[in-house]
Amino acid sequence: MTKWVYSFGGGKAEGRADMKNLLGGKGANLAEMSNLGIPVPPGFTISTEVCTYYYANGETYPQTLKDEVMAALSQVEEDIGLKFGSTADPLLVSVRSGARASMPGMMDTILNLGLNDKSVEGLAKRSNDARFAYDSYRRFIQMYSNVVLGVDHHNFEEILDEVKEDKGVSLDTDLDAADLKKVVAKYKDKVAEQLGKPFPQDVHEQLWGAVGAVFGSWMNQRAITYRRLHDIPAEWGTAVNVQSMVFGNMGSDCSTGVCFTRNPSTGENEFYGEFLVNAQGEDVVAGIRTPQQLTLAGKNAQSSDLPAMEECMPEVFKELNAIRHKLEAHYKDMQDMEFTVQQNRLWMLQTRTGKRTTKAALKIAVDMAREGLITRKDAIKRIDPASLDQLLHPTLDPKAPRKILGRGLPASPGAASGKVVFSAEEAEDWVNNRKEKVILVRIETSPEDIGGMHVSEGILTTRGGMTSHAAVVARGMGTPCVAGAGEIRVDYAAKTIKVAGQVVKEGDIITLDGSTGEVFIGAVATIQPELTGDFGTLMEWVDTIRTLKVRANAETPLDAATARKFGAEGIGLCRTEHMFFDPKRIIAMREMILAETEKGRRAALAKLLPFQRQDFIELFEIMQGLPVTIRLLDPPLHEFLPNSEAEIAEVAKEAGVEPAVVKARNTALHENNPMLGHRGCRLGITYPEIYEMQARAIFEAAVHVSRETGRTVVPEIMIPLVGAKKELDLMKACIDKEAEAVFAEQKYSVKYMVGTMIELPRAALLAGEIAKTGEFFSFGTNDLTQTTFGMSRDDSGPFLEVYRAKGIYEHDPFASLDQAGVGELIRIAAERGRATRAGLKLGICGEHGGDPASIHFCQGAGLDYVSCSPYRVPIARLAAAQAALGGSSSSGTA
Ligand code: PEP
Numbered sequence: 001m002t003k004w005v006y007s008f009g010g011g012k013a014e015g016r017a018d019m020k021n022l023l024g025g026k027g028a029n030l031a032e033m034s035n036l037g038i039p040v041p042p043g044f045t046i047s048t049e050v051c052t053y054y055y056a057n058g059e060t061y062p063q064t065l066k067d068e069v070m071a072a073l074s075q076v077e078e079d080i081g082l083k084f085g086s087t088a089d090p091l092l093v094s095v096r097s098g099a100r101a102s103m104p105g106m107m108d109t110i111l112n113l114g115l116n117d118k119s120v121e122g123l124a125k126r127s128n129d130a131r132f133a134y135d136s137y138r139r140f141i142q143m144y145s146n147v148v149l150g151v152d153h154h155n156f157e158e159i160l161d162e163v164k165e166d167k168g169v170s171l172d173t174d175l176d177a178a179d180l181k182k183v184v185a186k187y188k189d190k191v192a193e194q195l196g197k198p199f200p201q202d203v204h205e206q207l208w209g210a211v212g213a214v215f216g217s218w219m220n221q222r223a224i225t226y227r228r229l230h231d232i233p234a235e236w237g238t239a240v241n242v243q244s245m246v247f248g249n250m251g252s253d254c255s256t257g258v259c260f261t262r263n264p265s266t267g268e269n270e271f272y273g274e275f276l277v278n279a280q281g282e283d284v285v286a287g288i289r290t291p292q293q294l295t296l297a298g299k300n301a302q303s304s305d306l307p308a309m310e311e312c313m314p315e316v317f318k319e320l321n322a323i324r325h326k327l328e329a330h331y332k333d334m335q336d337m338e339f340t341v342q343q344n345r346l347w348m349l350q351t352r353t354g355k356r357t358t359k360a361a362l363k364i365a366v367d368m369a370r371e372g373l374i375t376r377k378d379a380i381k382r383i384d385p386a387s388l389d390q391l392l393h394p395t396l397d398p399k400a401p402r403k404i405l406g407r408g409l410p411a412s413p414g415a416a417s418g419k420v421v422f423s424a425e426e427a428e429d430w431v432n433n434r435k436e437k438v439i440l441v442r443i444e445t446s447p448e449d450i451g452g453m454h455v456s457e458g459i460l461t462t463r464g465g466m467t468s469h470a471a472v473v474a475r476g477m478g479t480p481c482v483a484g485a486g487e488i489r490v491d492y493a494a495k496t497i498k499v500a501g502q503v504v505k506e507g508d509i510i511t512l513d514g515s516t517g518e519v520f521i522g523a524v525a526t527i528q529p530e531l532t533g534d535f536g537t538l539m540e541w542v543d544t545i546r547t548l549k550v551r552a553n554a555e556t557p558l559d560a561a562t563a564r565k566f567g568a569e570g571i572g573l574c575r576t577e578h579m580f581f582d583p584k585r586i587i588a589m590r591e592m593i594l595a596e597t598e599k600g601r602r603a604a605l606a607k608l609l610p611f612q613r614q615d616f617i618e619l620f621e622i623m624q625g626l627p628v629t630i631r632l633l634d635p636p637l638h639e640f641l642p643n644s645e646a647e648i649a650e651v652a653k654e655a656g657v658e659p660a661v662v663k664a665r666n667t668a669l670h671e672n673n674p675m676l677g678h679r680g681c682r683l684g685i686t687y688p689e690i691y692e693m694q695a696r697a698i699f700e701a702a703v704h705v706s707r708e709t710g711r712t713v714v715p716e717i718m719i720p721l722v723g724a725k726k727e728l729d730l731m732k733a734c735i736d737k738e739a740e741a742v743f744a745e746q747k748y749s750v751k752y753m754v755g756t757m758i759e760l761p762r763a764a765l766l767a768g769e770i771a772k773t774g775e776f777f778s779f780g781t782n783d784l785t786q787t788t789f790g791m792s793r794d795d796s797g798p799f800l801e802v803y804r805a806k807g808i809y810e811h812d813p814f815a816s817l818d819q820a821g822v823g824e825l826i827r828i829a830a831e832r833g834r835a836t837r838a839g840l841k842l843g844i845c846g847e848h849g850g851d852p853a854s855i856h857f858c859q860g861a862g863l864d865y866v867s868c869s870p871y872r873v874p875i876a877r878l879a880a881a882q883a884a885l886g887g888s889s890s891s892g893t894a
């Protein structure tokens, strides 16, 4: 026969901490504390299976439930020496929800249950405080009527206000027992008037009403939404905890509070908490009275005048501190506890794993491993990789004053201040010539803005989402970005931004918080990230565990240096096209595109060669012999040509041609689907001279650095968008020829590899063939996702939202790898590729390379490395270590 009810209290319990699925988090921990001999007000938990039964059987209960509840209730009465419904010694209970995962504030709670016209007198006598008794009763009527009977709060608020007004007072505390008796009478009349029947006096009816309301609240809209946002399945159900009430508001020898076994904001191993004398739990949370500190150290740190518990309740404090040590040693993690002291007697009401800042999480994990409480592996598993982001960028000083201007999406983390400019050219001018710090404000950005974006401290756009150009580029550069701040109006002509009557002009200072999406007027002080200390220690441990290598996507010297600082073990993707947007180079690039003949193109490419060579020399030098994967030109050529009349005229002038020529070339290059058009190796097939120049620049740079430094430099040259072996054959032949020529000229040679990106489904399926030529594969999962789904990475944002809301795809497949579809292609390609070429080196360089769930997948698929933007390198290192340790990884799309 199924057991539905589990008792706890009096130093024993039927449940345990590891029964969370059955008893919910709260119930399981109450049981565990009881078993540990910690004082817990006696009570019982109605299991989550009852909730499941309730919904599966037309909102009815299992047959034996009533008897089990009655037996458990008698046990509580015996343990505490009070009687439910008694006039003399009434037992009052709280009825609370408790799901497997914490869902704060989402479901219903009822306190002081068991009060009626008779038992209230008993409570008055027992507490020797009629005011307290009637105040408890009126609170109970209000809560119960609202939660269980559906009578709106405002009915009760109005009555309370009336009584206060009649008496000529403004505070609840100015009402005495007689006044509160009046309030109770009026409350009951109101309930009868609203419902056509009296407020229930039968305490058992009250109890079952409350239990039903808690189960019912599992399906309220708030809870449903919360579950959807936090991936909590509806089948889990909630438990119901019925527990004897203890009172922290029965006099000056009573109190209530919350505490943590360690400081949750710094992680310091110090007892941390607050309490209020003569108060109920909700008073601490409501923040009406200033709470007192538990410890003297806390009191001094806060410069508080109020006595610490350590001073004013020393015995209770000693007991609480002992419980703190006991619980932390038992759970082996920082605990967040709630307690109540009733007439100098301490009762623990809750313990759970405490929430903490990322900084505290690192300190606690490292300290606990050093203390021997947990292993280093446990410490690694405890840190959420994504949370490290908070530590890697400057953040706003929490103490600094600030004035909000507006809000957008938190597109790229970190905080920055600077003077407002409205174009990329101005940004470069202000930074390079005036030595100013700027924030680039645009409606949206485009590839042409790269230079200005690079020099800006932060980027603010009013249009576009998390994968807009501004967001992706800013994340890559580690520049704070707030995107899609729709309430902010940008006027390029007037050079102003306006929000709700506030105007900011060009040159005014603003501050962005790219971690929250907030924009502030003026400069707000920031704090620099700390990469040593606990962070450094944990990262050292991480590197001893992981088997996946972590590289970075980087093309500028700054990106490469940042990547090294964050521990990258090479460059997994250098997108060479980003090197052509520099003002000095774009001219030659456009000349090449505008050229009519191969000869003309070669002449323009010859101008680009020295720039490219110098780029690669710098990259090889910074990477000091670590592998560098260089991808040859990928995007469609029209991306390098201007659009506006003014720019077209300018380019025509530079190139010495008529504007009509530029326009004609623009028209000729126009494509309906540029992402599926003339790009990737298709450029190299049609214009081999482009790839020849790039290959030459790479070899000349490699020879130079190898000769100068004596270090081995092994460039990995990567061909984009390959779909057929023949494409790769042709491109490899062209590269090999260039290598031979350079090595002969220089009388010096280096080793090199030629490989391919796998970013088309055809390439994945024919990987066995392609691996005959390709010496390594790198999965370009941005394009592979786009081509597998047949869904543009630039245009899918708006409808993907709808798809996710309708549950068609659980995650954005461009952010977290679609393991079922795209992942299957990766598995196939890895297997077929390695069947042809044993030990074929496999990596991933799409945005997914920095996503923890995708990294788990890469570990399972047998990849050698992941490559991600420099600022994600530490996140990837930690995620890779967690993947090596096994355990859960969220499952990706679909
Ligand atoms: C990819 O497609 O995943 C990739 C890394 O290349 P890009 O984003 O430059 O197209």
Ligand code: MG
Pocket (backbone or CB within 6 Å): 720, 759, 780, 782, 783
């Ligand atoms: Mg690509």
